[in-house]
Structure formats: C-alpha cells, structure tokens
Amino acid sequence: MDVIADPLSLLRLRTSEKWRTFGEDVLPLFVAEMDFPLAEPIKRALHEAIDRNDSGYVAEQNGFADAFAGFALGRWNWQVDPAHVTTTTDVSVAIVETLRQVIVPGDAVVINPPIYPPFFDLVPEAGGEVHEVPLVRSDTGWSLDLDGLEQAFADGARAYLLCNPHNPLGHPHSIEDLTAVALLAAQYDVTVISDEVHAPLTHTDGTFTPFLSVSPEAAEYGICVTAASKAWNLAGLKCAAIVTSSARMRAALDGLPEEVLWRTSILGLIAGTAAFTEGEPWLDGAISAIQSNRVLLADLLDAQLPGVGYDQPRASYLAWLDFRQLGWGEDPSVMALEQSKVALNPGPTFGAEGSGFVRLNFACSPEVLSEAISRLAAVM
Known part of the structure; x- marks a missing residue:
C-alpha cells in the first residue's frame, strides 16, 4: 500500500516536540518522528x-x-x-x-x-x-x-x-x-x-x-x-x-x-x-516511501551540495551527513538553523566522531525534503 506524508498544514497541527520546538518558518528534520499518518489498524x-x-x-x-x-x-x-x-x-x-x-x-x-x-x-x-x-x-x-x-x-x-x-x-x-x-x-x-x-x-x-x-x-x-x-x-x-x-x-x-x-x-x-x-502492509508502504526519499536525498545532495558526504542507509529514515568539506564548523546544525531555517540534529551530540556532521530525518514528503536541501544549498 502507498504511504504518503501528511501535508505541512496538517503536520503543524501536531503537538509533538517535532512540531512545537520551532516556529512555522523552520522545517523540522531532526527528532526521529515520521510525517506519515498512523496505520489504519492502529x-x-x-x-x-x-x-x-x-x-x-x-x-x-x-x-x-x-x-x-x-x-x-x-x-x-x-x-x-x-x-x-x-x-x-x-x-x-x-x-x-x-x-x-x-x-x-x-x-x-x-x-x-x-x-x-x-x-x-x-x-x-x-x-x-x-x-x-x-x-x-x-x-x-x-x-x-x-x-x-x-x-x-x-x-x-x-x-x-x-x-x-x-x-x-x-x-x-x-x-x-x-x-x-x-x-x-x-x-x-x-x-x-x-x-x-x-x-x-x-x-x-x-x-x-x-x-x-x-x-x-x-x-x-x-x-x-x-x-x-x-x-x-x-x-x-x-x-x-x-x-x-x-x-x-x-x-x-x-x-x-x-x-x-x-x-x-x-x-x-x-x-x-x-x-x-x-501493521505490516502499512510498514512495507512506509519503507517504500523512505527508500524513495533515501535516493532522492542522494540526488539532491549531488546536485546542490556536492561537498556533503552521505552513505545511503539500509535501515530507518535517518541520514548521517558529513559537512566537514563545507567549513560549517564543528556543529553544522547551528548554521542550518540560523541561515536556512532547517532544524537538524547536531553531530557532536553523537560523540566526538560527530564533529562536522548532522543527522537529518527524511521520513517526510519529497517536497519538504527538496525544500530543506534547497534552503541549505542557498547558504553556499
């Protein structure tokens, strides 16, 4: 079955941390929460x-x-x-x-x-x-x-x-x-x-x-x-x-x-x-949407932020992005939020090995993901 992310207008009605931490000018791609609707059996x-x-x-x-x-x-x-x-x-x-x-x-x-x-x-x-x-x-x-x-x-x-x-x-x-x-x-x-x-x-x-x-x-x-x-x-x-x-x-x-x-x-x-x-039919549909976004993210980075390192994951919906070549500092999420209005997880919170990295949640619509990368690329 197809699983499609809720529109931003509906997502911004949610009261979870993902949608209440920042203002409506920010795209939240940080906390591990998907933008998909709940499975009907649930x-x-x-x-x-x-x-x-x-x-x-x-x-x-x-x-x-x-x-x-x-x-x-x-x-x-x-x-x-x-x-x-x-x-x-x-x-x-x-x-x-x-x-x-x-x-x-x-x-x-x-x-x-x-x-x-x-x-x-x-x-x-x-x-x-x-x-x-x-x-x-x-x-x-x-x-x-x-x-x-x-x-x-x-x-x-x-x-x-x-x-x-x-x-x-x-x-x-x-x-x-x-x-x-x-x-x-x-x-x-x-x-x-x-x-x-x-x-x-x-x-x-x-x-x-x-x-x-x-x-x-x-x-x-x-x-x-x-x-x-x-x-x-x-x-x-x-x-x-x-x-x-x-x-x-x-x-x-x-x-x-x-x-x-x-x-x-x-x-x-x-x-x-x-x-x-x-819930397996819904789960399989969600994985299909996630895999599609996984590839889309690779294409967007290649086209707009070629200096960012990204190994496509084989599970879940989290991308570990290496910004070290771009010179965005030890914690690139700071510039991402301040300059691009995109909220990402700070790499250094994952340990010293995360310096220069961010974690991005791509369990969202292709449109939101595309907009997020366009905003990040605009800083360059």
Whole structure:
C-alpha cells in the first residue's frame, strides 16, 4: 500500500516536540518522528479502546508478547518465546532497568559512537560508566571494532549496549560481526543489551539479524530491547519490550521491579499489538516511501551540495551527513538553523566522531525534503 506524508498544514497541527520546538518558518528534520499518518489498524484499535473506556492499568496477560513473537517469526524467522517478553514504558527505560540488573555501580558499559545521544546518559543513570569503542569505517562500509571490543571486555567491562540497526547510520550489523560479539561476550562474561527499535524499518536491500538469534552464545548472554514506536510512529504512546532467549538471561531479569511492567501504557500496548499483528502492509508502504526519499536525498545532495558526504542507509529514515568539506564548523546544525531555517540534529551530540556532521530525518514528503536541501544549498 502507498504511504504518503501528511501535508505541512496538517503536520503543524501536531503537538509533538517535532512540531512545537520551532516556529512555522523552520522545517523540522531532526527528532526521529515520521510525517506519515498512523496505520489504519492502529487508529482503529485506539478508537475502539477509547469507545470502551479502556484506559486502566495493563494486565499481565495482554496479547502483546504473542503479537511480537508472530511478527518476529514472520519478518526475521526469529523464534521468540512469548513467556520471555516483558513490556515497559519505552526503550530508554528498558535499557536503564535492564542495565541495573546486570551491572553494579561503577561498572564499565561499552557503546559505539557515533551513537544515539541518550546512550551517553542512560549508562550513568543505571550506575555504569561509559566506555567508548567507536565504529570503524573502511572502503566496504561501517563495522564494529572487534579488537576494540575485546580489549574493553578484557579490561573489565560488564555490559555492552549495542545499537542494531545503528543510529545514526542506518546500518544493520552483519551476522559475522554479531556472531563474533556473542563469542566475545561468552568468553569475558559480558551481557549484551541490543537496542533493535529500528529493526522493522530495515530496507529491502538491507539485512537485519536479531542479535539473540545468531548463536547459542548470543541467546545466553544477550537481551533485546525493542518497540513498535519507531516503525509505526508510536513513540508518545509508551510501550516497549524486553526480550530474552535463555533461562540465564531471564533469571538475570527476575529482579526487575514490578513497576517496570506497570509503567507500560495500555494505549501503547494496544497500538503495539495492532502494529505487530495487522501493521505490516502499512510498514512495507512506509519503507517504500523512505527508500524513495533515501535516493532522492542522494540526488539532491549531488546536485546542490556536492561537498556533503552521505552513505545511503539500509535501515530507518535517518541520514548521517558529513559537512566537514563545507567549513560549517564543528556543529553544522547551528548554521542550518540560523541561515536556512532547517532544524537538524547536531553531530557532536553523537560523540566526538560527530564533529562536522548532522543527522537529518527524511521520513517526510519529497517536497519538504527538496525544500530543506534547497534552503541549505542557498547558504553556499
């Protein structure tokens, strides 16, 4: 099915951060929220919940786990035991609460910059200390620094916060890298928490592999945190999943406070269940629109901003743009906002490796994307 972005006139009626942070003269291409309308099955499920006044606390038996397990099996051939699925508020809360179960205060937790900026804050919130092992880039693309990871694990890191597909690069990690990570985790007794919230948005020319599925070692030492929030634009409804694939990891989560489950929004759970059971046709249409914009962005940059570096992502709708050749400074988003009235994410917030970069959200209409690049090019 075709999925078409809402017009600006309708988008500016939204009350979310994306549409309330800046004035109407600014094109907001920063926060990870799509401009597409909600999928009809999700809208229907939410309307039905309101019609029956269903706004209480979530029940422990609720259908969400079965819905996610069915989606994971059909989409990725990953067999998930619904008994190993726990819900909570969102992926960030899932990360913090999970880390608290597998580390003690002061333990090192590895992350891979350039990385989703909250990772730098979630680790200390859980009591850990951030240990950076940046991604490496070669002529064949991005990959994990396996030697760097092994050194960090050998030096005493107790957990590894993996992002797969990687934000902001839109890079699904290879099965070879993930298998190697699992072996290292087993060798050094490190828990791998894999944030896979962008996984349903993997493009048709990309391959996503759930970390827990790659090997017995991954199942034994891995925990997945995910949600329907990014793929179906449900971030504000607040429902995420914590998934395990072994008795060992399930036991590690036995200490989770009961409130972790109760913080789940019943409307978020209803929406997520509808997404995983009935939302694939809409999702495929959204991915088609995103891929079209991915190519359009490359063409626009080649024609109007040829000095900007851009590797087309293979998942999600975020572009990691290298402005260093243009001389826009350490944080090009400042000039983009002040001179072009285009709001982008500042590269330096993704780590030191982000100096001279910005992140651009292209889950919008082709017209908005074209206008944004024209505004940026006008500065030159």
